Amino acid sequence: MSEHIEARGVVKSFSVRGSRSLVKAVNGVDIVIPRGRTLGLVGESGSGKSTVGRCLLRLLEPTAGAIRHGGEDILAMRPEALRRHRARAAMVFQDPYESLNPRMRIRSLVEEPLMLHTDLGASGRRRRAGELMRMVRLEEFHLDRYPHELSGGQLQRIGIARALATEPEFLVLDEPTSSLDLSVRAGVLRLLKRLQREHQITFLFISHDLTTVAAMSDEVAVMYLGTVIERGPAAEVLGNPQHPYSQALLSAALSVDPGERRTRHVLEGETPSPVDIPSGCPLAPRCPLQRDDCRGALPPLHEISPGHGAACVRVPEGTNQLPATAPLPIVTAS
Amino acid sequence: MSTPPNDKAAASARPMPDAGTPPAHVDHDRPGRPKAAARGLWRFMTSSMAAFTGTTIVLAFVVVGALADVLVRTDPLQVFGSDLLHPPSAEHWFGTDGNGMDVFARTIHAIQIDLVISVTAVAISIVVGVALGLVAGYRGGWFEMVLLRVMDVLQAFPALILALAVVAASQESIAAVIFVIALLDIPVFIRMTRGQVLSLRDAMYVEAARATGNKPWRIMWRHIMPNTLPPLIIQTAVRLAWSVMIVSSLAFVGVGIQVPTPEWGAMIRHGSAYVTSGQWWPSVFPGLALMLLVLGFNLLADAIQDHLDPRKD
Structure with missing residues (x-):
């Protein structure tokens, strides 16, 4: 099995404003995910799991460590290369209300990655946006709405559609279902599973909800205070x-x-x-x-x-x- | 080609009464936009007394100012030699001033110069201030620090003194007045925009925009800037009122626009010599016009603020 995502010794510390002390959010974490598989990252709030996810996408600059995506060194990428890399590695954010610009129509939000990363024309983008909407089980007319006109579950599916627009190989899912009703949650999880199977996407699934992690993950890593203290096959770690x-x-x-x-x-x-x-x-x-x-x-x-x-x-x-x-x-x- | 596209869309929409199903292929934006804007304006005007009064006053000034040459046939520079300081009459509604010029024609024509200077100056300061404020807020670092210190220096001068100095030192009066007002307004827009950006920079949707692969300038322009608009609109109305005041104040103290040009401040100054001897009309009418326009802008600013308050609905 080839390692698709591989991170070694990732460290991230933040300086505290007005003091010399450092907040050590992540202290030497190794992450290895084979292609098309899901690693579930669990731990309580503040354990550094979201920080790990953001470092893997280089939304945060790690203080130390090495990160490879399909053999490519992410940390060595220059800004323009990194920007283009974002077509291959995307993120679904925790809070769909906060992560979609309230002043942009859904259409602009969904078509934005296409505009940035593909040479599709206006009609091509329109067609692809319609396709994405069907993929996440929404209707094409939702594209003409503003975020505040949709429900939380619908918005989260827009977030997923946006992340999937450029057919990425790697998706960081940062508690994608924690703001959703239980009834909607199952639907979104099933959708993610199906899309993963169909497109061979590698997932880093961040959650503090052990039930969803159990349902989603092949492997699980448990984080406490910035360190992975246990890892292994999902059934092993969660069952024993x-x-x-x-x-x-x-x-x-x-x-x-x-x-x-x-x-x-x-x-x-x-x-x-x-x-x-x-x-x-x-x-x-x-x-x-x-x-x-x-x-x-x-x-x-x-x-x-x-x-x-x-x-x-x-x-x-x-x-x-x-x-x-x-x-x-x-x-x-x- | 016989029917315009939005009629067709409307016709196809009618037989589907349920709100959830949208009519096929309606482009909501293009054909409906001017109409929607007019409807929005009407809803805003009728939302409160201040909105109605403010909008009416400002619109009236804009329309009358734009059509001044058509509405008022009397040349504001024509001297009625035998009629110096003639009180208001059927012939000269606002009377004539110490030079024998028609005060009504001059007051109306002054709208043009006062509005053009203020609007131009505020427009320049919005463009420059918002651009610099966006970069300062988003990028931070030395650029932000230097910019803010320069603005501190600019704002440390009393506004009118700075304006006086700059305008007095330059030759071309109107351009100088525009320049100095823009200079005074720029720090206001920089600080306001920067403040907004600071509160939005860490918004989740800005991070999401980064994760999508947007370039920094696109994040600033497409994702941050539109969310800074409400306070910007309010500030624009406030600064317009203030700019009209500064234009007139400068003329009143005798720098910038000079007397034969119809301008309220200059007219008030020129007429003030006669007020003590009972000839009040050359100053009072331009004074009232100035007051009314400033009041209009301020009412508008208040009304927009109330209107944009999200807690209202």
């Missing part, structure tokens, strides 16, 4: 999490069955500020299984099964399972 953080994160997800009593793992305290990230394992200060050797250097990903690794020093000894906290009592109205 090894890193204490993944265990806690997954146990916090709600089940569709409200009666189901599952083991619950609770981490004490708050996520530390990304300004002063603890050295060694980022989870160490909160981890109930923490011991002295967690504090030194960041642990490597220890392999559990082929392709499934977790960055916890206890993995090789198999003492990495969190103790169960008592399930929450069921509160009933009386």
Whole structure:
């Protein structure tokens, strides 16, 4: 399998205005996605997953690292080459209300990438825009509307149509369904899956919603404080999490069955500020299984099964399972 | 070819009453645009008393000014030798001034010069100010810093003193007045546009525009600029009122436009010598005209501000 998207040691830090300290949003992340596959990137807000996605598209300039797209070095591209590269790598944004210019008609928004990247004339663009609308299951007349005249689900599909206009090979999906109703969500996910199959598109699927990640991804990487602490095949990572953080994160997800009593793992305290990230394992200060050797250097990903690794020093000894906290009592109205 | 295209479209639209289905192949934009603009203007005018009054006053001034040569047959420069300082009468509606010129003809003709100078100056400052403000806000860096400091220096001078100095030092009066008003307005438009850009630069749709592969100038022009328009429109009306005031003020203190040219400020200055002896008409009528136009622009600015307030609907 050829690696389509390959990023090594990506670091991104932001300087804080009026202070010398740096916010370390991403601390050496490796991302590898084969062509036509989906990597699900999960983690709580502020874990750096969106920053990783933006770095892969060079919407943000990584502080360090190497990023390749089909063997091409993205970071070496000059502005004009990068601008043309945007036809091959696109992004679907989290909030469709915010990511579509309120003063442009849908037609201009959908045809814009065609105008920028193809030599289609006005009638060719018009035809292609109609095609894209059908592809995302919208009607051609929606093209003459303004964003405020459409619903959130429709707008998100416009965002997808816009991203797909130039038939990109790689799509960063930044929580594409988090602002959508549950009823609309399934439709958008199915649409994305179908388009991926038909066009062999590589996805980086960013989400904090574990259910959608499970449905979408071939592989999953779990991020905490700018580091990937566990990665592997989706079923492995989500079904049998090894890193204490993944265990806690997954146990916090709600089940569709409200009666189901599952083991619950609770981490004490708050996520530390990304300004002063603890050295060694980022989870160490909160981890109930923490011991002295967690504090030194960041642990490597220890392999559990082929392709499934977790960055916890206890993995090789198999003492990495969190103790169960008592399930929450069921509160009933009386 | 026998029926215009929009009639055909309208006819095909009629038998489909449900709102969700659009008529096939209607180009909403082209044929309907002037009509839609007129309807929009009417809706705006009837939205409030201020909108109605402001629009009426400004439109009246524009129309009367444009047609001054047709509407008022009396030459504003003609001297009625025997009729110096004649009070308002059937023959000279606003009387005659100290040179024996017809005050009514001069007041009406002055609309042209005052409006042309103000509109030209404000137009120049919009073009320059918005362009510089866009670049400063979007690019930032040393360009923004230098530009803002230069504007600080410009704005540190009292407006009228700066205007006086520039106009007095130059020969060509009308061009000098336009130049100095533009110079005074440019910082206002730069600061306003830059402020808008700063708040829009990090908007998600601007990042999306970048992700789509837009060039920086296209992002500024197509994606940011249209979203800065509402405050720009309001500021334009405010600055027009202010510019008319400056044109007249300069003439009133005796620089810029000089007396035989029909201009309100110059007329007020010239007539002010006679006010104490009871001949009020040479100054009061141009004064009223000036006041009315400034009032019109200010009402318009207020009304547009209310009209564009998104919380209104």
